[in-house]
Amino acid sequence: MSEFHEELRIVLAGFGGQGLLFAGKVLAYTGLIDDREVSWLPSYGPEMRGGTANCNVSLSDEAIGSPLVLDPNVLIAMNQPSLEKFEPMCVPGALLLVDSSMVPVKVGRTDVEVCYVPATKLAEDAGLKGLANIVLVGKLFAMKGFCSWDTLEAAIKKCVPAKKVEMVQKNLDALMLGVSA
Amino acid sequence: MSEKVLMKGNEALAESAMRAGCRFFFGYPITPQTELAAYMSKNMHKVGGVYLQAESEISAINMVYGASAAGARVMTSSSSPGISLKSEGISYMAGADLPGVIVNVQRGGPGLxxxxxxxxxxxxxxxxMGHGDFHVIVYAPSTVQEMADYIYEAFDVADKYRTPVMILADGMLGQMxxxxxxxxxxxxxxEKPWACDGHKNAREHNIANSLYLTAEDLNRLNFERFERYETIKQNEQRADLYLVDDADIVLVAFGASARIAKSAVNAARAIGIKAGLIRPITLWPFPCDCIKQASLHAKAFLCVEMNMGQMVDDVRLCVAGSKPVSFFGRTGGVIPAPLEVLDCIKSLNEGGR
Structure with missing residues (x-):
């Protein structure tokens, strides 16, 4: 049994190609490694082709009912349409992590916790282009502490394909960038 | 014991089928089933099996017929419109008493x-599942674990009763x-002593056939097959019961919608309503016995389905008019929300319909 008991119902949303499904997979693997209940559900509609992509991840100590997250308590938004679509669904008190280098607007709601991270710019400046998704995972880790660092590192190693092993360190660097952002 | 891994439902179906001894896969791509075929195409050759993308669903199911007649463990998979195309071949398999596993990762219908x-x-x-007098055994998993478990069992059950077996999944279970x-x-x-597998004249030759031009022969065969179906009904009914023993309101839901129904049952219990859930795991044979049993104490039944109300017919047959049976459903890819189901439970508990 894990020492982390808060149930997280996470929506990750943005453009196709921003790595939202991968970031969701990393989060799901932390639950697998810690022997928690986990579900990961991608959107797989035609909207994925160049349009918005999103995925739902649940981490819990109880069996997960619907893997479809209708009432997220965490939203990671990497473009404006995603923020506009999912902000109204978030429960009061939810954490909204917004990539402020991609989303020019501010969150309108006052009953949620908002954290703006210029993740895409931070990643590019650090030579980690394309890893803004993992920067945001690092920020979520710093704010919610949903697992240990060792678990998170192991999850990255599980998710990076064997053929791209050189990407492991870059992903870990991106996580650290998010933690200190 | 294997290690716990994270997998898509479609991939778990494929891997578990190979572990069950499936060595032939014939299919044609369709969303939301595609990862199953893709996984087979990458991995079937590693266990010495054959993955073949046919030119159509119709040829795929007839390849299944051929491989099964030769005694192989064989499967195909598709999604709703593709299953309709396979239905003729499934009827032929039933008529020739050929085992095989067919996966339907359902999507919204009718039509495309x-x-x-x-x-x-x-x-x-x-x-x-095609023309003529026949049944296929139907499993409805509701988790990725059950996708792996029931397809593994499906091959044994298919061989035991010499019948096609279907895994009825859906896009949510396949993709998650x-x-x-x-x-x-x-x-x-x-052993399959009936298989048409080449014997160098060492025995009488076996025939896989569904054509019987003599009326009396076909009549007798159909009666014999239905005796087998009675055995299946007695032995193979499966259901999972959750908080049913003292339940006033009994929900009945299968597959992905059972997950939503279970959340609604928990929410109902939290506000003092005695709700429970019967989750049929086999849809044919339908687990009638446990529903009859629940009808002795339940005040009302509620079916939750991602369709316009189909299983509700079977529940009404089991309950046989003794208790009201209501229905809540969504279609086209809309997933019912637990709160909507909870509202139905509340209304039924107050005596509404």
Whole structure:
């Protein structure tokens, strides 16, 4: 049994190609490694082709009912349409992590916790282009502490394909960038 | 015991089928089933099997017929419109008493419908999986673990009763990832003395055939097959019961919608309503016995389905008019929300319909 008991119902949303499904997979693997209940559900509609992509991840100590997250308590938004679509669904008190280098607007709601991270710019400046998704995972880790660092590192190693092993360190660097952002 | 891994439902179906001894896969791509075929194409050759993308669903199911007649463990998979194309071949397999596994990762219908999750092929799977008098055994998993477990069992059950077996999944179960422990690879498979597998004149030759031009012969065969179906009804009914013993309001839901129904049952219990859930795991044979049992104490039944109300017919047959049976459903890829189901439970508990 894990020492982390808060149930997280996470929506990750943005453009196709921003790595939202991968970031969701990393989060799901932390639950697998810690022997928690986990579900990961991608959107797989035609909207994925160049349009918005999103995925739902649940981490819990109880069996997960619907893997479809209708009432997220965490939203990671990497473009404006995603923020506009999912902000109204978030429960009061939810954490909204917004990539402020991609989303020019501010969150309108006052009953949620908002954290703006210029993740895409931070990643590019650090030579980690394309890893803004993992920067945001690092920020979520710093704010919610949903697992240990060792678990998170192991999850990255599980998710990076064997053929791209050189990407492991870059992903870990991106996580650290998010933690200190 | 294998390690727990994170897998998509479609991939778990494929891996577990190979571990059950499936060595032939014939299919044609369709969303939301595609990862199953893709996984087979990458991995079937590693266990010495054959993955073949046919030119159509119709040829794929007839390849299944041929491989099964030769005694192989064989499967195909598709999604709703593709299953309709396979229905003629499934009828032929039933008519020739050939085992095989067919996976339907359902999407919205009718017609080309949508590519989002649905349960609108319940009637097709349980009533009319093709022309003629026959049934297929239908499993409805509701987790990725059950996808692995029931397809593993499906091959044995198909061989035991010499019948096609269907795994009725949906786009949500196919696409989602959950932790799963995969079963160990099977090391021995049943003998098939009826197989048409070449014998160098060492025995009478076997025939796989569904054509009987003499009325009395076909009549007798159909009666014999239905005796087998009675055995299946007695032995193979499966259901999972959750908080049913003292329940006033009994929900009945299968597959993905059972997950939503269970959340609604928990929410109802939290506000003092005695709700419970019967989750049929086999849709044919339908687990009538436990529903009859629950009708002795339940005030009302509520079916939750991702269709316009199909399984609700079977529940009404089991309850036989003794208690009211209501229905809540969504279609086209819309997933019912637990709160909507909770509202129905509340209304039923107050005596509404």
């Amino acid at each position: 419908g949508s590519i989002q999750p649905s349960q609108s092929d319940y009637w097709q799977a349980t009533r009319a 990832m959950e932790p799963v422990v995969l079963p160990e690879p099977k090391t021995s498979l049943p």
